[in-house]
Amino acid sequence: MNWQAVDRYAKSLIKEAGHKIRISFFNKIHIDSKADPNDLVTNIDREIEQFFISRIQRDFPTHKIFGEEGFGDNIVSLDGIIWILDPIDGTMNFVHQKRNFAISLGIYAEGVGMLGYIYDVMGDDFYHAAKGEGAYFNDELLPELEPTPIHEAIVGINARWVAPNRYVNNEKIMDLITTCRGTRSYGSAAMELSYVASGRLDAYISTRLSPWDIAGGIIIAQEVGAVATNFNGDKPGLLSQEPFIVARPGLHEQILTNYIEMKK
Amino acid sequence: MNWQAVDRYAKSLIKEAGHKIRISFFNKIHIDSKADPNDLVTNIDREIEQFFISRIQRDFPTHKIFGEEGFGDNIVSLDGIIWILDPIDGTMNFVHQKRNFAISLGIYAEGVGMLGYIYDVMGDDFYHAAKGEGAYFNDELLPELEPTPIHEAIVGINARWVAPNRYVNNEKIMDLITTCRGTRSYGSAAMELSYVASGRLDAYISTRLSPWDIAGGIIIAQEVGAVATNFNGDKPGLLSQEPFIVARPGLHEQILTNYIEMKK
Missing domain, CATH: 3.30.540.10 (Fructose-1,6-Bisphosphatase, subunit A, domain 1)
Structure with missing residues (x-):
């Protein structure tokens, strides 16, 4: 090819x-x-x-x-x-x-x-x-992404997941949004992925995305050193809907460990 | 002059x-x-x-x-x-x-x-x-704004106010964000006001803004029929920080009545 x-x-x-x-x-x-x-x-x-x-x-x-x-x-x-x-x-x-x-x-x-x-x-x-x-x-x-501490991070997340929902413990999400520097929400997963890749956001989290929402973006994000996974920390699946997080190295692990608790 | x-x-x-x-x-x-x-x-x-x-x-x-x-x-x-x-x-x-x-x-x-x-x-x-x-x-x-029902409205609001905070009852804000069609957050009150004036957002809410954040935008918003007030429903003050809401006509009253409960 x-x-x-x-x-x-x-x-x-x-x-x-x-x-x-x-x-x-x-x-x-x-x-x-x-x-x-x-x-x-x-x-x-x-x-x-x-x-x-x-x-x-x-x-x-x-x-x-x-x-x-x-x-x-x-x-x-x-x-x-x-x-x-x-x-x-x-x-x-x-x-x-x-x-x-x-x-x-x-x-x-x-x-x-x-x-x-x-x-x-x-x-x-x-x-x-x-x-x-x-x-x-x-x-x-685009330059390689450097680590950023959580208290200086801007996180892309929809306010919907701060309210009670069936996917994640919203109390942990409240902890996240009151700990980080700020949050933003743009309403397009692809745009938010492009913002993480270009350093305009430090992380982006969604409880449910489809393969076509992320397939292009994860290739771009990975080339600059961003880490993209589902909420188990595994490589995102490309055949079905899944929770999704992409973030700067270090910050990804920190958010996943301390602030994301999936509901059974 | x-x-x-x-x-x-x-x-x-x-x-x-x-x-x-x-x-x-x-x-x-x-x-x-x-x-x-x-x-x-x-x-x-x-x-x-x-x-x-x-x-x-x-x-x-x-x-x-x-x-x-x-x-x-x-x-x-x-x-x-x-x-x-x-x-x-x-x-x-x-x-x-x-x-x-x-x-x-x-x-x-x-x-x-x-x-x-x-x-x-x-x-x-x-x-x-x-x-x-x-x-x-x-x-x-810009055309005059028409009313929009709450369940079709896109509301500009920072996720911060969905978590417990000292300004508003966050349970009511949770009701708002699960009732409206979607939320967005851009991190600039002036941009969010311009989005309401141009119909790209149907409402924008912040618990605390300064006169310079809104002074230009409320003139623009009012010219297209948007309603801009503090959380008491009064004209925004231009000498000190205040809570602020701007929205399409009708929607403004509905949000203020049903979803905004200020803390004493």
């Missing part, structure tokens, strides 16, 4: 998709919700996923596609080459804000992350990484 | 300050903290405030200046014409993220908001309003 050629192809495809999303605001967007009434999806999410699939199937017919909107392949293992795609990560922001959403793409070979991309479409900020080659913000090489 | 001329002057001054802030990233920034170790201030906050003051004193010698960094006048009443300035709102973001901070400026005549500005310096997004003339996002007139 000529990964440099795949990289050039993927970048160009993502930029073209970003352009399609920007011009979609000229027309009325059709909004539906999924099982959860707050889990929104639009015709644009669907059209952009179909755009990716038609191009990838034409140009890389042996590759498989695992996408949020379900138009890709039925993926039950990580065998072969798989493009794991979220056409619009942060659909609620796309609908309500017309900004703060991202295209997220990770390309995996036999389960190993080879190429990762996060494109903040309205900010025109492009994050990308190739395995072993470092991670880039636009054309700038 | 020729307010149109003041408006042109203020816009030009803010853009020039924004340029100074952007080029400040070429040099090392000196960071101090105030009484609270997480309340950061830098040499750039101070230099930008002094830049505004020197220009305003030269060109409008009868006007007073009320600024976060304390280089302006000692303001004990709202008599006369007062420029209420935060040179960098969101200093923690300025330091940690090099983005997501804003210049905030409100110009008041005998306590009445005449001109309001919020400039997202790195995003180059300029929000402005003149009393009775509507509010603008860049050069686009």
Whole structure:
């Protein structure tokens, strides 16, 4: 596989998709919700996923596609080459804000992350990484992340997990948010991963993410030394929803040990 | 007073300050903290405030200046014409993220908001309003805000207030965040106010803000029909720190009545 050629192809495809999303605001967007009434999806999410699939199937017919909107392949293992795609990560922001959403793409070979991309479409900020080659913000090489003490850390976390919930002990989360320097919440896991990779956040935590939310971002984050795992400290699974934490080295272990207590 | 001329002057001054802030990233920034170790201030906050003051004193010698960094006048009443300035709102973001901070400026005549500005310096997004003339996002007139039901609302609130705190009953805040569609937290009151004015957030709540955090934003928000008050439902004070809520009409009353219970 000529990964440099795949990289050039993927970048160009993502930029073209970003352009399609920007011009979609000229027309009325059709909004539906999924099982959860707050889990929104639009015709644009669907059209952009179909755009990716038609191009990838034409140009890389042996590759498989695992996408949020379900138009890709039925993926039950990580065998072969798989493009794991979220056409619009942060659909609620796309609908309500017309900004703060991202295209997220990770390309995996036999389960190993080879190429990762996060494109903040309205900010025109492009994050990308190739395995072993470092991670880039636009054309700038991102530096290796240094440790940060918890009391100087800014943590990305949704306020929802500070209230009682079925996933984690919220009293421990209260300890976390009163110990760290500050918290932020942007409503797009991919954007929050890109913020950890570029040092704008020191950690990001979510109790439940899907493979397409993180597949691109973890490749980028790992190239700068961030640690990304589920709440057991294991490598994130890429076949089902799981809890997720990514953080600077050291801080990851500290948060997981002292502040995350999963409910049985 | 020729307010149109003041408006042109203020816009030009803010853009020039924004340029100074952007080029400040070429040099090392000196960071101090105030009484609270997480309340950061830098040499750039101070230099930008002094830049505004020197220009305003030269060109409008009868006007007073009320600024976060304390280089302006000692303001004990709202008599006369007062420029209420935060040179960098969101200093923690300025330091940690090099983005997501804003210049905030409100110009008041005998306590009445005449001109309001919020400039997202790195995003180059300029929000402005003149009393009775509507509010603008860049050069686009912002539409009047329509009511939104609470279960479809996105609320700007820091996770800190979901944990026990000395200002509000956090159990009520838990009810709010589990009832609304979603929450966000950006770490800059001025940016969050600009998001409410432009419909990107439906409400924004903070337990304690200073006059310079809100002075520009409330003029902009009110021009599109948003309601801005303290937690008693009164007009925000502009001489001291107070709790603050701004929201779409209807939603403001609903949140204040059902979800905000101040501690004695």
